Amino acid sequence: xxxxxxxxxxxGLPARGKSTLAIRLQDAFRKSRIPAKIFNxxxxxxxxxxxxxxxxxxxxxxxxxxxxxxxxKFALINMKWAKTYLEGKGRVAIIDAANISRARRQMIEENLxxxxxxxxxxxxxxxxxxxxSIMEKTRLPEFSRLAHKTAxxxxxxxxxxxxxxxxxxxxxxxxFRMDSLQNKIIEEKQSDPIPLYLLIKDILVTDVVKNLFLxxxxxxxxxxxxxIGGDSTLTAKGTSQxxxxxxxxxxxxxxxxxxxxxxxxxQTARLICAMQKNCKVIPIKEFDEIAGGICEGMTYKDIxxxxxxxxxxxxxxxxxxxxxxxxxxxxxxxxxxxxxxKSFFLNRHADDIMIIGHQAVNRxxxxxxxxxxxxxxxxxxxxxxxxxxIVSTQNKxxxxxxxxx
Numbered sequence: 001x002x003x004x005x006x007x008x009x010x011x012g013l014p015a016r017g018k019s020t021l022a023i024r025l026q027d028a029f030r031k032s033r034i035p036a037k038i039f040n041x042x043x044x045x046x047x048x049x050x051x052x053x054x055x056x057x058x059x060x061x062x063x064x065x066x067x068x069x070x071x072x073k074f075a076l077i078n079m080k081w082a083k084t085y086l087e088g089k090g091r092v093a094i095i096d097a098a099n100i101s102r103a104r105r106q107m108i109e110e111n112l113x114x115x116x117x118x119x120x121x122x123x124x125x126x127x128x129x130x131x132x133s134i135m136e137k138t139r140l141p142e143f144s145r146l147a148h149k150t151a152x153x154x155x156x157x158x159x160x161x162x163x164x165x166x167x168x169x170x171x172x173x174x175x176f177r178m179d180s181l182q183n184k185i186i187e188e189k190q191s192d193p194i195p196l197y198l199l200i201k202d203i204l205v206t207d208v209v210k211n212l213f214l215x216x217x218x219x220x221x222x223x224x225x226x227x228i229g230g231d232s233t234l235t236a237k238g239t240s241q242x243x244x245x246x247x248x249x250x251x252x253x254x255x256x257x258x259x260x261x262x263x264x265x266x267q268t269a270r271l272i273c274a275m276q277k278n279c280k281v282i283p284i285k286e287f288d289e290i291a292g293g294i295c296e297g298m299t300y301k302d303i304x305x306x307x308x309x310x311x312x313x314x315x316x317x318x319x320x321x322x323x324x325x326x327x328x329x330x331x332x333x334x335x336x337x338x339x340x341x342k343s344f345f346l347n348r349h350a351d352d353i354m355i356i357g358h359q360a361v362n363r364x365x366x367x368x369x370x371x372x373x374x375x376x377x378x379x380x381x382x383x384x385x386x387x388x389x390i391v392s393t394q395n396k397x398x399x400x401x402x403x404x405x
Contacts, residue, residue: 005086005115006195009108011099012122013166014159015133017180017345021122021204022096028203028394034196035090039078041097045071046142055142057157062165075104079111086115092196101165105172118194119175120204121168126181129342132282136346178204181345206394207344211352213249214388216362217264218242223384226299229292234267241384241405242271248404249354250275257354258343260287265356272354282346286339289358293326318378329360329377336364362388370399 008025010018022038029036045054049070053059059067075097082093099105099119109117124130134155137143143151169175173191178184183205190197219238222230234242245268254276259265261283273279295303295310304311314321322328347353357365363380366372369390372380385405391398 003116003193004091004195006092007082007086007095007108007112007115007117008092008200009095009099009105009112009117009119010097010122011105011119011169012180013100013162014098014155015130015137016122016124017133018098018122019096020345021120021180022094024208025092025094025200025203028199028208029092029196031393031395032199034092036092036094037082037085037090038094038096039082039085041071041074041078041095044074044078048074051142052145055146055151055154057154057161060158060161062161072104072107075107076111079108083112083114098162100162100167102167102171109172116192116194117172117174118197118200119169119172121175121177122180123177123186124179124181124345126342129181129345132346176201176204181341183207183341203394207340207392208394209344209353209390209392212390212392213252213254213352213354214362214365214390215245215268215354215356216359216382216384216387217262217268217356218245219384220264222297226301227297228300229289229296231263233263238264238268239271242268244405245387246272246275252352253277254279254352254354256343256347257281257356258287258339258346259283259356260289260358260361261285262288262358265358269354269356272356282343284339284342286335286342287355287357287361290329290332290360291323291326293323295323295326319374329364330374332360332364336361337368340365340368366390366399369397 010022012018019040022040026036026038058064062068078095078097082095085093095108099108105119134152138148138151138155146154169177173189174194175189176185177187179186185201185204218241219235220232221235222232224235249272254272255278257269257273257279259269259281265287266281266283269281273281292298295307300311310324314323319329322331343353343355355365359382362382363377366380366388367377369392386401386403389398389400389402
């Protein structure tokens with residue numbers, strides 16, 4: 001066996017991030033000058049079968065023997081192509097398919113027996129993320145002839161049908177089982193020498209952001225009177241700022257704009273999105289501004305005059321101090337990181353994404369990438385007339401503050 005080459009075989013239920021991971025792996029390999037190619041069973045199926053057939057959940061039921069044979073046929077074709085690829089100059093063949101049954105994986109092992117095989121199982125049971133992922137998937141051409149709600153029901157039935165024969169990785173000789181939302185390896189097994197093993201492991205746990213534009217919401221009524229928190233709307237100046245941002249990014253294809261649930265962030269996003277094509281605004285609760293508790297809606301001067309002990313305590317230790325019944329920067333950290341994981345998971349194959357957050361939120365996001373000392377985080381500069389451009393991949397790290405007007 002020539003162990004310089006490798007079959008990477010993805011597995012998992014639908015909407016668990018397999019295709020996103022396949023693309024991430026391929027990109028990382030190619031940037032390291034390692035020839036790699038994805039072989040996607042679903043693309044092959046959709047190319048040769050009527051979309052009305054492949055969109056039906058019944059096509060994926062294990063008792064549908066004719067459909068089962070058809071899907072097996074496409075899997076064998078893809079395996080043959082992958083094998084041919086590695087016989088040439090290819091070094092890594094990535095098989096992107098559900099591969100959820102032990103029987104299917106045995107078939108892969110029997111047919112791809114000339115090079116090592118490493119399986120990667122994608123696991124994600126976050127219901128909010130699954131709902132958003134299914135909404136996105138059912139907008140694909142495969143479901144274009146179905147009403148959107150009908151398409152979602154069919155996709156959920158498809159997942160249920162796959163669950164009937166789902167068998168986690170256990171018997172296989174080499175595998176990673178990973179939380180595909182958190183980019184976290186849950187379990188690993190290595191029985192054979194696997195080429196590029198450490199590189200693959202690094203790719204699996206790394207957050208990849210090709211182009212992230214991090215923006216603070218435009219000016220609000222509360223900003224003009226120095227009030228904290230609340231759910232204020234944009235001022236006339238803020239509306240103008242958001243429109244200027246929209247014009248600035250007009251030539252940049254922004255696929256997703258992630259925001260908090262606050263009006264000011266959503267308003268800013270919608271004004272930018274209005275100048276884009278195929279752009280979606282997705283509010284994520286984890287990006288809501290730091291909770292001010294009993295101080296919500298107050299000015300800093302009000303807090304100093306009416307609650308001097310609160311004012312002094314927060315000024316002394318701004319990162320760790322939480323407003324009474326509110327939050328601190330420290331307690332925000334887990335939810336901000338969860339929000340980032342969700343946005344990276346949902347952006348799928350998009351190169352350019354945008355997050356419109358708040359002052360404290362954006363400080364925490366920047367700290368995630370810049371590894372700033374905790375005590376310094378509350379003082380990171382977050383202007384309303386500039387934005388941060390962030391690139392974070394295996395091969396490149398970039399952080400720059402740029403004006404948009």
